[in-house]
Amino acid sequence: MRRRNLIAAVFLLAIGIGYAVLTAHLPTRDIGSTTQPSFFPWVVAVLFLVLSAALLIQGLLPATSNAVPKAPDVAPTKYLWGGVAFVVYLAALPTLGFLAANVPFFLALMYLYGERRPLWLLGGSIGISLALFYLFRGVFLILLPSGILSGVIS
């Protein structure tokens, strides 16, 4: 945990400095006694830097009983594939539209969560994607873009 705290503190300090630099470049207004738009961000920046520095100092101090949480017993590739599935899905979403993108995404997630039966994979991904799509469009009146299927979907 100490090593994590150190890494995080350095990273947070960098973010804090970046935030402070951006705050310094915020526009100023000349309206009587009212505080500037940068006033609150400055307060936040100072607090953030002080707390990050405190985390850094805590990380440098002799080790305490802060135990490192036990790593979950899951293959790292599973996380990787989950992340890849999400990123590809989000990238394809505006072009493919909700229905065409949801079906393969759902299928991929079902597979990652341990489903291996082909019929369940197909039935679940197509059935639930269709149900949610029409539920939101028909009942909740949220017009989800249909993308490449816009000619097919009413």
Added chain:
Amino acid sequence: MNPDIVDGFAQASMMSSLIATGIGSLLGLVVGMIPGMTISTGIIIVLPLTFVLEPTISIALLLGLYVSGMTGGSFSAILLNIPGTPSASATGLDGHPLAQRGEAGRALGLAITASFIGGMVSFAGLFFIAPLLAEIALRFQSPDLFSLVFFGLTIICSFAAKSVIKGLLSAVIGLMIVTIGQDPMMGSQRFTFGQVNLIAGIHFLTALIGLFAIPQLVDNFVELIGDKETRYEAARIKRVLPRWADLKRIRLPVAIGAPVGAFLGILPGAGGPIAAFISYDYTKRVSKNRDEFGKGAPEGIAAPESANNAVTGGALVPMMTLGIPGDPVTAILIGALLIHGLAPGPLLFVENGGFAFGVIFSFMYANFFNIVIGFLGLRLLVKVLATPNALLMPTIALLCVIGSYALRNNFFDVYVMFGFGLLGLAMRWLDMPVVPLLLALVLGRPLEEHLRVSLAASQGDPTIFFTSPFSVVFLGLAALSIFWSFYAEHRSRRLSDGATRQ
């Protein structure tokens, strides 16, 4: 009689409101029951569906989910020894041993009954205390409100984290995010980088979905694998309605749990788990049957269950009267009200008194639905425990994406949601709590507004925060809560270091 009370009762008693409360209760029992799903996540997923509904109906649905979610959490604690919600952890201590003795129905019936009594006691507290507190809060000026919001933020940071520094850092990250978009006083753009989508700021709900739901999806890669047999066993339940002898046995634990829960619910940050364990512990000390605790004592189920359900009404008190959330769920409810153009706080009782009392009466109905649906649908509901993760989790993922998009019909919000999901995972890796960040997202804007209005009124003189007794008390309490948290953290480290050396 106060016409707002009559109006509120009428609003909550409308057929549409009652149906919404009932659906919310049903969803709450299901969501609470599923280990790995929190009430917060359930509400976040349902919230986008309520955008098209009237505020009264929308809040009725969410309250149903909140109240019944607490009870649902005890179902899996009793049947599987896996608490569906953190608040149900204490219930499993005696509920599961009772279920193992073949009396699962008895344990569940006691949990539902105690939940109802706890909920109704907290309804009484909410009904009588909230309007009075709102009346007092109407006297607050900007400096008082700043100090109050600041106190609300600090006490939750202190409670939520094992490390005070990490809790405060989490809150400050939330405040940083709040500064994105238009300045609330002058309308100047801050940190928008020319991006039109950022002018209105980061939507509270987008951040919420990412912070809560994405880490939960990742968690469920791990949880519950290989639990199918245990889940299937859970479906065998006999008599559910409690016997008279059991009802007599739970009088004392409920009399302890309900007021303790209602009181702790009012205190921001304390929450259901603390109330449940305190009630359990105190009941064990005063009970004649203390030797049975841990082996399936009915008192050990009733005390924590009445307490955690009583917390719900208590938590609504600061939320409705001061605009200060008592726990993550009430923070989300504040967001839900804001989406409908209603700002919780003392003015809610003045400007929308009927609505405010409507919320209170919907809370009462939610408790009725909780006990009715709980008893009538229990055998069917527990079958949800057999739903495979492979169907549930992808459905949640799709609901998160659609929910983020539906906020402003914008793909940008979907990407922001995903970004917050990564932030939530990073914070978990660092053992940093997300609850302070969430509360900072809710309270950040009023904090800045009251700070700057106060300073503008005093020509920049910061002593204005020490001129009002209210403000001084709130600032004093904030300082005390931070100081106490540092002290408690230091003490617990010394204790555990000592234990390690031995």
